[in-house]
Amino acid sequence: MSPIHDPPKDPRLDAGNKDHDHYAQRLPKWRNALRNCLIPIVRWETPWLALLQEKVRSPALDSYFAYTANLGTHTFFMVFLPIQFWCGYTSIGRASVFMLAAGVYGTGFLKDMVCLPRPLSPPLARISMSGSAALEYGFPSSHSANAVSVAFYAIYMLRQSAEEDSSNVNSALQALFYFYALSIIAGRLYCGMHGFLDVLVGSAMGALITAFQLVCGDWMDSWVFSGSYWDILVATLVICVLVRVHPEPADDCPCYDDSVSFSGVVIGINLGAWYYAQTGYALQDAYPSSVPFDLHKMGLLKATVRILLGVVVIFVWRATMKPALFTILPPLFRLLEQARWNMPRAFFLNASKYKSIQPFADDDNVIPPVSDLPHMLKNLAHPRKRSVSVGPQSAADAYETLAYRNRRRRESINSMDGVPEDGTWLPSPALKPSTPAIEKAEPLLGASLLPTPMASRVHSYEQMMGTGQINFAEKNLTTPPGSDTDVAGDVYRLPQTPTEEEKEKREIFMKLTKPRVRYDVEVVTKLIVYAGIAWLAVAGNPILFEWVGLGMGVLS
Template sequence: MCPQNDASLESLRDLKPAAADAPPSAQEKPRLDAGMKHHDHYAQCLPPWRNTLRKLLIPIVRLETPYLALMQEKMRTPALDSYFAFTANLGTHTFFMVMLPILFWCGYTSIGRAMVHMLAGGVFWSGFVKDMLCLPRPLSPPLYRITMSGSAALEYGFPSTHSTNAVSVALYAIQMLRASPDQHHPHVYLALQLLFYFYAVSIVFGRLYCGMHGFFDVVVGSALGAGLAVFQLVFGDWFDHWIAGGANTNPLIAVLVILVLVRIHPEPADDCPCFDDSVAFAGVVIGCQIGAWHYGKTGFASDFPIPSTVPFELERIGLVKTALRIALGVVIIFVWRATMKPMLFRILPPIFRVLEKGRLNLPRAFFLNASKYTSIPKLRGDDNVIPPASEVPKMLKNLAHPRKRSVSVGPQSAADAYETLAYRNRRRRESVNSLEGAVMEGVAWSPVSEKKEPGDLKLPHDSSTYAPAGASLLPTPMASRVHSYANMMGAGPIPPSTPTPPESTVDFAGEALQTPLDEENEKREIFMQLTKPRVRYDVEVVTKLIVYGGIAWLAVEVNPILFELCGLGMGVYR
């Protein structure tokens, strides 16, 4: 069984070398926390069939890395760094969650529901595959990771959710334009299509440029997005009528199917936040279906072009009322989020403890059971979809200064660290009999995360942002790192000037390897560089379902009715 917190700094602090006065047996076999053996961590944590798939696909990640590094080196400029870091926000969950309610409130109910289905499907199924295969992002170093998001690098890499979302939205929008070419001037019609093509290509290529994904990640992610767009175009209208105009049991069936999908979401081998985003969007779909079904039965909804459409005509309502209804709707959503989340954190733990005593709970890896805590402290950075209202000004400030981004080199997640260790171990075995092209080994590469202000970005060829711990930062030409894969990861024999651990362990080929104690120390060095993952609580799963289900329900039903009652609507009631 895979331990839940093997990658946390808490467990790493408990790793202690065998004492000098310990019994010989203890020195010969130093204690390692379960799961800390990098070369079989995933074999321990994953079912055999998942581990087999992962082993088949891992070489692709390793093969792509030098070519991605070379591409990044040849293309990087301060302007492109800023552009791709900024435009990546246009493919995030937060951006779409802000835009989706506005589509409903401005009468684009059909498009809004289509976007909900495609984006939720993209986030859920890409997260499903990520947690199932546990494939890391392209290795860093040699790649720089350029981002304005602090959480993206903590997820697995395959497939790319950004690519899935961007391609599904772009293809759906292009097909909608082609279905009604007469509604726009020919030049506008062409320009809009080109804009959506450019949007998709920019987001997808930006993931490669920023070092966040490899070619395989974005290709499969794009194919998933295209499949979701086709599915929505073929079955979307039928599903909308089935929910809003069908039997009263139809929404219940849809909700049960979604809950089953959440339950069977694979357990990851590392503390990856993909599941959290999947749960949030599952809640959005649940709330959207319930809200559409009930709103369609009120006298406030229109049946054109689909049941439960929000009546809206800009010419009749005007810009001022439109702006007011959007502002009011956003405020209501943030008030709901700010009140319901802490309330559920107080109400749910006692219920979960009762369920746990009756063995009716559904535990999940990396989530703390209710019996092991008494209260939930104020959580920070616990939501990648809709942030708390207090963080909105900071987000807007960052968007107003697009040149601000973080450029980092080095492992950033548990998956990164395990892959780095596994790669180093493999390179040692391959290069132990050859000193040609060797570089220092046995020292930890220190990642550097730096905020870039206008004018202070390092040149693309400057690789001095990572170096052996305690060493001076010296530039290393990217070309040498690309053509010598050992140099990229710091693999190779240890030069005489570096303290050399005893190489008493020999593998099946007779090649000298590190001792178990040396491996333990190396693991400690790498994992201590990672940000300590926060504690996640079992009640957060149900909390997210309720909070985001409520947000969708507010957007689809409650707010449109409130707009009518407040004089911000069309004055339509049947």
């Protein structure tokens, strides 16, 4: 476990006075050493990604990849997962939940453990319809892990059924899932949100998760449905332990929030399925806890109404329980804090430091509040209304920009055999990694093998790295009309004095999207809310459907 750090009293001042040694100070030595080994890869691949954007970027592809990125998000999957259970696809629904939860938790675990930034911007332009995506670390890619795990599982199931049905439809569906996974992965590179290392590791994790589910999924389900109280209790405690041992990040990164949300989903899925399997409503001669469903007998209208009712119930639960828990939990947490039984996390405000929780809406990347739905639908209807930005967007971006810039300054100073008398520009001795060619402003590995104009372009992108600004004479961005563009267009110039350097640091951090205040009760709140959502999806709503006449009337 990494050490616990209280949120800085003045984040802007703290950020303005730290750069490359920020992670050396906040991370254990072994995690910082691992990060130092991987950082050169992020820096090496950035100019190549910028060259890729230059060669293939167009308004049509901007719209396509910004729009389809939503198909790899947690929200997209969470909308369709309950429908699988309500329509009788229980085994597929459970497998999807466990694979997505493993992907979100696993990638979030590595993100917060290694604290690697996304590829540097500039020279990359980042294209996204999500304002919170840039606040997360880059390595590994959650989109890639989610897309690959779901696609590979679907392809496996289709191949199993192809032995009985060799129709062209089966082959077409397999090809569609291959295209889906490749499109999501390519889109993360195209949009400048991830590098090659991010998507390769994320994809490998997705494939391993699928393999584990295929090998161990039935055994885990048989354990959950054994009927023993102790088995389901142990499964719940294991999830809670995983939530507790999640690494502390060095920056205010929301990866942990998503991990907690999906951990709650797994708890609720297991509790709900275990309970529903023992009622008289579940099918007895099918997969345990299967919901009775037959579209031909029920009819399309009735099936649609029950799906809409189920969605409404879930949103009502979320809208009512979150404010209720925000009222109930803080006094309890203050008592636990006085007894030293609290478990504080970095960047989460302890209950003793606030009297009430201010209303906020942007607290959830998994299931948004109802008030956000009109805005989300508007974005889907107008996919070009996205953000195309150049420059640091998060604290991790800013720290890496400053670190890389200072190392370039060091190389420049050393090459001139001149060092400022006060040593202000020298980097901290706490961080002395090897200096690859990219940090020395030398031609990139393999660049000499490229045609001269292309090698020149790659080298010019390398020169933009770490500046926090971009030279339009060097790069012509393709920004479609209607985009919300935030680009700094001044030619970069090294600060000449310590005062100018400090001013530039502060300007970088002033432009960042500031993470909101997060409260300690949010962790338990997310666990309860999402466990409740999952319980409703697999038990509460199916029972409700029978009560209101929207079920199949099966009661054994």
